[in-house]
Amino acid sequence: SYVLTQPPSVSVAPGQTARITCGGHNVGTKVVHWYQQKPGQAPVLVVYDDSDRPSGIPERFSGSNSGNTATLTISRVEAGDEADYYCQVRDSSSAHLVFGGGTKLTVL
């Protein structure tokens, strides 16, 4: 089955830019979605279809996808962005949904 690999943790100072990667074989040929999950809460969709934002998600959140790496970029990071972030794709062979292992974003 398809595997997505994320770094366990990323740290960034407030006001800086955080980049969270999601690696997978030819992931650039798939459509990637990103979720934010704060402790004790349900996941929230922050980017879908590689780079689109749902209504209500700040423009500071953006996504890109090419080659073997998809990236979630959070500009002008705020303390409230501290959370776990997950990437997700559809496995084209099975139509099953596949999640990355998650990345804990720490705002220093």
Added chain:
Amino acid sequence: EVQLVESGGGLVKPGGSLRLSCAASGFTFTNAWMNWVRQAPGKGLEWVGRIKSKTDGGTTDYAAPVKGRFTISRDDSKNTLYVQMNSLKTEDTAVYFCAAGYYYGRVWGQGTLVTVSS
């Protein structure tokens, strides 16, 4: 307001059964593909399975760890999604979320905790 509310979680012994429900409101449930996703304590998200809308065939798909033990169904007249979980194992212990969306979760419920322990 778009909302999903799960219920039915609890403590069950290994080998036991449990049925979870997910009540939907604020959107056209009949047209929605619905997913179950779980999260073991301190772990990441794991897709459990999906049911398509009846207009798209109403078919189900399951992740390998639960196939043959879990059954996802829906009652469009009640705007409710279900998962019947049989032959439960300790490794099924998790918070179970329902999520609406075709191939991603556009809207999520708050989750319900299932603990499988003797």
